[in-house]
Amino acid sequence: MQYFPIFVDTKELHCLIVGAGEVAARKAELLLKTSATVTLVAPWACDTILRLAAEEKVILVTRDYQPNDLQAKRLVFVATNDSLLNAQIHQQAKALNILVNVVDNTPLCEFITPSIVDRSPIIIAMSSGGVAPVLLRYLRQKLESVIPQKVSLLGQFSEKFRETVKARFNSVTKRRYFWEDVLDGDVAEQVLQGNQSKAEQMMHHKLALDEHDSGKGEVYLVGAGPGDPDLLTFRALRLMQKADVVVYDRLVSKEILELVRRDAEKIYVGKARSLHTVPQDEINQLLADLALAGNRVVRLKGGDPFIFGRGGEEIETLVEKGVSFQVVPGITAASGAASYAGIPLTHRDHAKSVVFATGHLRDNSIDLNWPMLAQPEQTTVFYMGLTGLPVICQKLIEHGLPQTTEIALIQSATLPNQKVVTGNLSNIQQKVAEAGIQPPALIIVGSVVSLRDKLNWFKQSA
Numbered sequence: 001m002q003y004f005p006i007f008v009d010t011k012e013l014h015c016l017i018v019g020a021g022e023v024a025a026r027k028a029e030l031l032l033k034t035s036a037t038v039t040l041v042a043p044w045a046c047d048t049i050l051r052l053a054a055e056e057k058v059i060l061v062t063r064d065y066q067p068n069d070l071q072a073k074r075l076v077f078v079a080t081n082d083s084l085l086n087a088q089i090h091q092q093a094k095a096l097n098i099l100v101n102v103v104d105n106t107p108l109c110e111f112i113t114p115s116i117v118d119r120s121p122i123i124i125a126m127s128s129g130g131v132a133p134v135l136l137r138y139l140r141q142k143l144e145s146v147i148p149q150k151v152s153l154l155g156q157f158s159e160k161f162r163e164t165v166k167a168r169f170n171s172v173t174k175r176r177y178f179w180e181d182v183l184d185g186d187v188a189e190q191v192l193q194g195n196q197s198k199a200e201q202m203m204h205h206k207l208a209l210d211e212h213d214s215g216k217g218e219v220y221l222v223g224a225g226p227g228d229p230d231l232l233t234f235r236a237l238r239l240m241q242k243a244d245v246v247v248y249d250r251l252v253s254k255e256i257l258e259l260v261r262r263d264a265e266k267i268y269v270g271k272a273r274s275l276h277t278v279p280q281d282e283i284n285q286l287l288a289d290l291a292l293a294g295n296r297v298v299r300l301k302g303g304d305p306f307i308f309g310r311g312g313e314e315i316e317t318l319v320e321k322g323v324s325f326q327v328v329p330g331i332t333a334a335s336g337a338a339s340y341a342g343i344p345l346t347h348r349d350h351a352k353s354v355v356f357a358t359g360h361l362r363d364n365s366i367d368l369n370w371p372m373l374a375q376p377e378q379t380t381v382f383y384m385g386l387t388g389l390p391v392i393c394q395k396l397i398e399h400g401l402p403q404t405t406e407i408a409l410i411q412s413a414t415l416p417n418q419k420v421v422t423g424n425l426s427n428i429q430q431k432v433a434e435a436g437i438q439p440p441a442l443i444i445v446g447s448v449v450s451l452r453d454k455l456n457w458f459k460q461s462a
């Protein structure tokens with residue numbers, strides 16, 4: 001982030017604009033939306049500036065710029081046609097530690113002005129750092145169309161009740177819960193419909209009702225999908241944005257973690273650098289303790305929490321401890337990997353059933369119902385099977401699948417570093433070793449794998 005976004009209090013902000021043409025007028029009009037004092041200096045002025053000066057909204061000094069014009073100013077816009085003069089003013093302002101912006105000349109800008117969506121008191125400011133102005137305009141249009149103008153009313157309503165709510169709830173967390181309830185519910189709806197007095201009545205009622213707030217937390221068991229943040233569900237995202245604490249494991253991608261509420265505490269319980277995992281019963285206990293302490297806890301798991309995710313065990317403990325919870329499904333690795341590798345899990349000509357199995361190796365073997373897995377016209381997906389690949393291939397052949405049966409390994413499915421290796425039960429181990437496939441990787445066995453040649457669409461894949 002090259003530019004740090006901040007909002008500056010303009011109550012006692014003295015700004016100088018050098019130049020008084022149309023470009024300067026646009027800056028002046030923007031500044032006049034605030035309480036800043038605006039002085040313009042230029043030998044001549046356009047009609048807009050003359051009018052603003054006549055209305056005493058700006059101070060117009062009609063002469064050439066002089067260095068002492070910078071005195072007592074904190075922000076300077078330079079908008080003259082003289083590039084040499086612009087550069088000089090930039091130098092002089094910079095030497096005095098005054099923030100200066102030479103309009104349309106990014107290298108001579110100590111600050112840049114963002115694109116603004118104005119729903120005062122709510123202001124959304126966006127910037128591309130000058131590198132993608134069209135994209136920025138496009139995003140602004142989108143926001144303008146989805147954020148109702150009446151959000152302003154909601155902002156004013158919040159301001160009006162801010163102190164009352166603060167006095168009513170002594171902890172930041174309780175205040176946040178209360179406001180989230182208000183903004184998600186009927187009160188906000190009434191404000192947006194312009195029914196101010198009804199909304200105020202409801203707000204007072206709500207403040208009285210919440211008098212005996214139990215302060216109990218809740219656990220959200222959330223499936224984060226296979227890695228691509230675009231594959232999160234809306235519900236997952238909404239709960240992630242509400243969380244006080246997030247307990248996450250190894251398969252949750254960095255990009256997804258960035259979508260969690262910024263102030264939430266993040267606790268990692270996957271394999272640490274020491275290669276130790278937090279034991280499952282400790283995780284179960286941790287979730288219960290955090291919720292009983294009044295937190296909204298998001299337990300974020302890769303894929304779907306109920307598919308090889310031990311989500312069931314975690315909520316069994318919550319039930320025992322009387323902690324309330326919700327479960328949010330996620331896209332499991334098999335769906336993500338199959339889609340992004342162009343391998344349909346079922347197909348009328350290839351597979352009439354699909355089986356998900358664990359390929360986890362214990363004492364050099366995998367305890368599975370092999371005759372059931374080695375069926376023709378079936379797709380079998382193995383999770384956690386990379387290390388056990390030799391055993392999987394050998395067992396499937398032993399139980400009747402031809403050595404020529406197609407098989408695919410998909411590493412880091414749905415992510416930019418996705419790699420796919422295909423082969424058959426007799427040559428796949430060598431191909432996987434050559435490609436250097438690393439965990440997490442998923443195995444798909446069955447003739448559906450042959451469809452990849454035609455259906456592969458995800459171009460990052462190998």
Ligand SMILES: C[S@@+](CC[C@H](N)C(=O)[O-])C[C@H]1O[C@@H](n2cnc3c(N)ncnc32)[C@H](O)[C@@H]1O
Pocket residue numbers: 226227251301302303304305306307308309331332333334337382383384385410411412413414439440441442443
């Ligand atoms: C403990 S299981 C968790 C499965 C998860 N609950 C799900 O529904 O996808 C971990 C295994 O899932 C598979 N896996 C998860 N994410 C993956 C990804 N992005 N690419 C390939 N395999 C993945 C791998 O086989 C990995 O060893």
